[in-house]
Structure formats: structure tokens, C-alpha cells
Amino acid sequence: MVAGYSLLFAVSRGFVESERLDRHQLLVAALSDGLRDGRVTLPLPPGLGVKAEWIKTRLVVPPQTIRSADGRVWLISRTPLDSPSQQASVLEVRQDITASVARSQRDLLLLIAVAGGSVLFTSALLRLVIWRGLIQPLRGFTHELEQLEADSLGSHVLNPAEQPSEFRSIVEAFNQLQTRLAEAWQRERRFVDGVAHELRTPITVISIHAQRLQAEPSQNSPAAVALIAAEAKRLGELISVMLDFARVDAGRLALAVIELEPEALLLRAFERLQGLAPDRLSLAPPVQDDLPLIHADADRVHQCLAALVENALRYSDGAVQLGVSGYSTGVTLHVRDQGPGIPVAERNQVLERFARGRTATGTQGSGLGLAIAHDLMRAMQGELLIGDAPGGGADLQLRFKISDRQLVP
Structure with a gap:
């Protein structure tokens, strides 16, 4: 937007200067024609805002703007033209453009004021749009994330229809992530519960028969010893399976x-x-x-x-x-x-x-x-x-x- 207004200022200023130069050239052309056919004589009457005189020089310069000591702005041009009394003279025309420059500056300031107000209004409107369309949904999303716990995964599902269209894909991805995490958490809980249940039985059997052997050390109990050995073997197999599960889940299972x-x-x-x-x-x-x-x-x-x-x-x-x-x-x-x-x-x-x-x-x-x-x-x-x-x-x-x-x- 700022670049657009800058371009507008440049174009407007160039257009004004071009129009001022065109009017000046028309004025010079009219004076030249009048001097040739005798309808205009020098010096020009005062009060016209234009001064013209013959100067003896062959140096011709393009129109240029200068500011005099009294603060007035003049547009000066030199045009080759044969004078009635002297040959090969140059006509210098000075046009007072003080009022035109002041008017252009006033218009430019007005345009700058309008552009500044437009930028401020657009910024305020954009701030409001960003606040309602991005910051507020993000704060709500952050609040939902802060409320998430392992036991509540999947229960804080956001409604995509209540979110801005630009934010709906993120909300849908968040809901899908919640669902996957909830399923993984449930599997993990079932796994831990199953491990605890499966390990409890052999440990209990081993503990009971070990206590019985300690209470009756003199008696030979091959059945109890065999049972302890069997349950210890089963316990070892369970632990081996658990390790395999852990390696598979971590992607570290070694295969030959x-x-x-x-x-x-x-x-x-x-x-x-x-x-x-x-x-x-x-x-x-x-x-x-x-x-x-x-x-x-x-x-x-x-x-x-x-x-x-x-x-x-x-x-x-x-x-x-x-x-x-x-x-x-x-x-x-x-x-x-x-x-x-x-x-x-x-x-x-x-x-x-x-x-x-x-x-x-x-x-x-x-x-x-x-x-x-x-x-x-x-x-x-x-x-x-x-x-x-x-x-x-x-x-x-x-x-x-x-x-x-x-x-x-």
C-alpha cells in the first residue's frame, strides 16, 4: 500500500510539472508569434506575471525553475528568435509560477493526508481482522492444548465449522492427532495392565512355593521346585516377549x-x-x-x-x-x-x-x-x-x- 501511494505521489507530481511546462511553452509560442507580427511589444505590461526580454547570447537552455530572493518561483526559458532590431538574439521569458507551485503543494499535502488516513484505517481494519481471524483462534487453540492430559485425549475435539476457514485444516489435523494419540494411549494402558496381570501370576506362584520350601527345608519337594522352575521359565519368556515388543516399537529389532x-x-x-x-x-x-x-x-x-x-x-x-x-x-x-x-x-x-x-x-x-x-x-x-x-x-x-x-x- 505504501509503495502504491508513493507511486501515486510521483505520478501526480510529474503530471503537474508536465502540465505547467506545456502551458509555459504555449505562452512562449504565443509571445514569439506576437513579436514577429508586431502585435506584442517589449517590455510587457506589469501585472501579467510574465516578463520577457531580448538577451544577446547564443546559449539556449531548457526551461528551468528558480526561486528569487523575495521567495517567488519563476519558470525561465530561452528561445532563439530574431528581434526586430538585432539579429540572432534570444528571447528570455520568465513566468511567475508561485501560485501554481503553492497550489500543487497544497494538493500534494492533501493527498498525503488522505493516504495517511487510508493507511491508518486499513491498518486498524487489518489489526481487527488478524485479531478475530488469527489471534483469538490461536489463543483458544493454545487453551485447548493446555487443557490436554493423557486421560482426556480425544475428549477436547474442536468443531472446525466454528473456526475461520484458514484455520480449519489445522483444527482437523489437531483432532486427528488427538484421536491417534488417544488410541495409542489406550493401547499402552492395556499393554501395561496386561503385563502387570501376566507377571503377577508367576511371581505369586514362585513366592508361595519358595515360602513353603523355606518353612519346610527338611522335606524334599520336587513338585514345588519343578513348579518354581516352570513359572520362572514362563516369567523369562514373558520378559523376552516384552523386550521384543519394545524393540519393534522403537524400530531397533535386530534381524539376521x-x-x-x-x-x-x-x-x-x-x-x-x-x-x-x-x-x-x-x-x-x-x-x-x-x-x-x-x-x-x-x-x-x-x-x-x-x-x-x-x-x-x-x-x-x-x-x-x-x-x-x-x-x-x-x-x-x-x-x-x-x-x-x-x-x-x-x-x-x-x-x-x-x-x-x-x-x-x-x-x-x-x-x-x-x-x-x-x-x-x-x-x-x-x-x-x-x-x-x-x-x-x-x-x-x-x-x-x-x-x-x-x-x-
């Missing part, structure tokens, strides 16, 4: 990714897990087609298979079968049971930490097996899928996609 032959990998896993239930665990016949190599961490794949087998043995009564199959873009390792299966509506839920389906009611378990297998598969750029086994039951699948790009360990 190598090329693996699927059927050999499954056979080694079967040999390691067969001792859990020799009469129930079986290995499916090998496939006829050659399967491509997969890129994965062998120990982590064994950990996933162990979690799926233990889950199948715990929640079903029939046989549990390990198998492998290929598909157009990858390889799938299967753990199939003959239990009640997992309803479609619960398949995403049971992959969350400490979450269990309705079919698990009445069966002891931590709700961590499928969750850790799910996280480990994602870390290896695979996925854990839940399907239906032929003839009934669940088909838990570790699916590895095959591509030219190898996984980065």
Missing part, C-alpha cells in the same frame, strides 16, 4: 536376514516343536513344485511358528499340522488346527497385544503369541494371516512375498 529354503525351515521347526505334543503335531506331505527361497531371519521365523503352534495346541483338541504352500508372488507357512477357528470379525482383534477372542474363554493364555508373531512378520516385511482350515479349524499363515529386492537386515 538370509536366504532360506521353506521346506527345510519348516522341517527344522517341526523337529524342535514336536516335543510339545508328539501325538498331536504332524508335518504335511511336501509339495510337488519347487518353492522359491525366502528372505527372513530363521530364528524369528522359528519364534513365530512356535507361537502359532502353542496357540493351536492350547485352543484346540485335535491334531495340529505344519505345512507349506506357494502362490503367485510368495510362499506361505501354515499352522492348521481342528479347533473352533477364529471368527472373521475377531481376526484383527486377536492380533493386538493381550487381546483374546471369544473362543479362548476359559483357557489360560497371555494373548501375546499372535501379537508378537504379527509384529515379527511385519518387521521381516511379511504378514500373518488368519484363515479357515479345510474341514474346520483355524489356518494361521506366515506369508512371505518374493521379489528381486532382498530384505535389509
Whole structure:
């Protein structure tokens, strides 16, 4: 705006000076014509505000403005013109432009006053707009942020319709952030509650039997010692799983990714897990087609298979079968049971930490097996899928996609 007014001042001043110069040149032309045809004689009568005289010089200068000692402003020009009495003379015309300059200055001051008032009014209006459209919403937004606490995430949702249009996208992003943080906080609370619950049981069992052994040191209690050892092992496994969860969440899970032959990998896993239930665990016949190599961490794949087998043995009564199959873009390792299966509506839920389906009611378990297998598969750029086994039951699948790009360990 200031630049615009500055340009307006410059244009206005240039226009006034150009108009004044044009009038002066018209005056000089009229005097020159009058002197040639004898209608005008020098000196000119006083009171006209114009003085003209012949000067003996050949120096011709463009019109220029000077200020006399009495404060008057004169526009002076010199024009070559033959005088009646002398040859090659120059006509000097002095025009009194004091009143015109004063009028121009007055108009310019008026324009400056109008421009200043306009700038002040615009600034006040802009201040009001910024106050209502930006500062007030930002203060309200700051107040909402100050009111946020972990337990109140998601409850302070702002209405975008009540905000200025320029601010609505920020409000919507803030509401979405609140929702994500609230979901993450709820998951964290469920995780902590689950950890406390799962750790309490083995610690209590170990404590009770340790106190009993201390009270009866002379008696041999192999059953109590075995129970303490079993619960201590379970406690160690829980802590190991918690550490894996923490590493996955922090992106610090170390993976030793190598090329693996699927059927050999499954056979080694079967040999390691067969001792859990020799009469129930079986290995499916090998496939006829050659399967491509997969890129994965062998120990982590064994950990996933162990979690799926233990889950199948715990929640079903029939046989549990390990198998492998290929598909157009990858390889799938299967753990199939003959239990009640997992309803479609619960398949995403049971992959969350400490979450269990309705079919698990009445069966002891931590709700961590499928969750850790799910996280480990994602870390290896695979996925854990839940399907239906032929003839009934669940088909838990570790699916590895095959591509030219190898996984980065």
C-alpha cells in the first residue's frame, strides 16, 4: 500500500510539472508569434506575471525553475528568435509560477493526508481482522492444548465449522492427532495392565512355593521346585516377549536376514516343536513344485511358528499340522488346527497385544503369541494371516512375498 501511494505521489507530481511546462511553452509560442507580427511589444505590461526580454547570447537552455530572493518561483526559458532590431538574439521569458507551485503543494499535502488516513484505517481494519481471524483462534487453540492430559485425549475435539476457514485444516489435523494419540494411549494402558496381570501370576506362584520350601527345608519337594522352575521359565519368556515388543516399537529389532529354503525351515521347526505334543503335531506331505527361497531371519521365523503352534495346541483338541504352500508372488507357512477357528470379525482383534477372542474363554493364555508373531512378520516385511482350515479349524499363515529386492537386515 505504501509503495502504491508513493507511486501515486510521483505520478501526480510529474503530471503537474508536465502540465505547467506545456502551458509555459504555449505562452512562449504565443509571445514569439506576437513579436514577429508586431502585435506584442517589449517590455510587457506589469501585472501579467510574465516578463520577457531580448538577451544577446547564443546559449539556449531548457526551461528551468528558480526561486528569487523575495521567495517567488519563476519558470525561465530561452528561445532563439530574431528581434526586430538585432539579429540572432534570444528571447528570455520568465513566468511567475508561485501560485501554481503553492497550489500543487497544497494538493500534494492533501493527498498525503488522505493516504495517511487510508493507511491508518486499513491498518486498524487489518489489526481487527488478524485479531478475530488469527489471534483469538490461536489463543483458544493454545487453551485447548493446555487443557490436554493423557486421560482426556480425544475428549477436547474442536468443531472446525466454528473456526475461520484458514484455520480449519489445522483444527482437523489437531483432532486427528488427538484421536491417534488417544488410541495409542489406550493401547499402552492395556499393554501395561496386561503385563502387570501376566507377571503377577508367576511371581505369586514362585513366592508361595519358595515360602513353603523355606518353612519346610527338611522335606524334599520336587513338585514345588519343578513348579518354581516352570513359572520362572514362563516369567523369562514373558520378559523376552516384552523386550521384543519394545524393540519393534522403537524400530531397533535386530534381524539376521538370509536366504532360506521353506521346506527345510519348516522341517527344522517341526523337529524342535514336536516335543510339545508328539501325538498331536504332524508335518504335511511336501509339495510337488519347487518353492522359491525366502528372505527372513530363521530364528524369528522359528519364534513365530512356535507361537502359532502353542496357540493351536492350547485352543484346540485335535491334531495340529505344519505345512507349506506357494502362490503367485510368495510362499506361505501354515499352522492348521481342528479347533473352533477364529471368527472373521475377531481376526484383527486377536492380533493386538493381550487381546483374546471369544473362543479362548476359559483357557489360560497371555494373548501375546499372535501379537508378537504379527509384529515379527511385519518387521521381516511379511504378514500373518488368519484363515479357515479345510474341514474346520483355524489356518494361521506366515506369508512371505518374493521379489528381486532382498530384505535389509
